[in-house]
Amino acid sequence: MYPYASSVATTCTSCTTPYSASHSPGIFLTTATGPTWICEPCAETQAPRCEACDLPIWPGPQADAAVRVHHHDGHELLHVHNGCAPSHLLLCAWVTWSEYGGPEEGGWQYDAGRLLAAIPVPLEGAANRRTTTAAAVLAADELLANAYRHLAEGDTQLTTTIELDLPEPYFPLKRPHYE
Numbered sequence: 070m071y072p073y074a075s076s077v078a079t080t081c082t083s084c085t086t087p088y089s090a091s092h093s094p095g096i097f098l099t100t101a102t103g104p105t106w107i108c109e110p111c112a113e114t115q116a117p118r119c120e121a122c123d124l125p126i127w128p129g130p131q132a133d134a135a136v137r138v139h140h141h142d143g144h145e146l147l148h149v150h151n152g153c154a155p156s157h158l159l160l161c162a163w164v165t166w167s168e169y170g171g172p173e174e175g176g177w178q179y180d181a182g183r184l185l186a187a188i189p190v191p192l193e194g195a196a197n198r199r200t201t202t203a204a205a206v207l208a209a210d211e212l213l214a215n216a217y218r219h220l221a222e223g224d225t226q227l228t229t230t231i232e233l234d235l236p237e238p239y240f241p242l243k244r245p246h247y248e
């Protein structure tokens with residue numbers, strides 16, 4: 070089960086707690102310098118969180134199989150478990166405006182917005198790396214700009230975001246208070 074547990078005097082590579090068979094197993098990894106072990110609390114704290122399910126992406130096979138999702142311009146959008154990788158993202162159009170918050174400090178404002186539409190954008194690519202296609206994103210962008218151009222007047226703006234799931238239809242969900 071844990072092939073190095075008996076053959077290696079092991080301490081956690083992060084907090085130096087000694088390995089003991091009575092502990093929760095933690096994670097054994099084989100590195101260039103030999104087998105290592107990281108205790109479960111350290112592994113959980115240090116592992117990146119899956120942006121789909123919010124659970125840790127454990128080092129080792131799970132991290133090796135994890136999927137990175139990129140925008141076609143190259144920037145990373147998501148780092149998720151292999152099983153959590155989506156086949157589509159949603160290009161969401163928002164109308165946003167500035168809302169009066171209150172009279173404190175001579176008056177303050179906050180940003181508010183409402184979801185107008187969400188268009189699925191397919192992802193393509195290899196097992197560990199999926200990418201939106203420029204054609205799909207640009208076509209969806211153009212469609213949204215044409216449909217909602219009339220809303221970007223005066224004090225309101227149009228913006229787009231790329232989302233994993235359909236977001237709440239407006240923000241903020243609660244009116245902010247002065248602090």
Ligand SMILES: [Zn+2]
Nearest residue numbers: 081084108111
């Ligand atoms: Zn530790």
Ligand SMILES: [Zn+2]
Nearest residue numbers: 119122150153
């Ligand atoms: Zn996940």
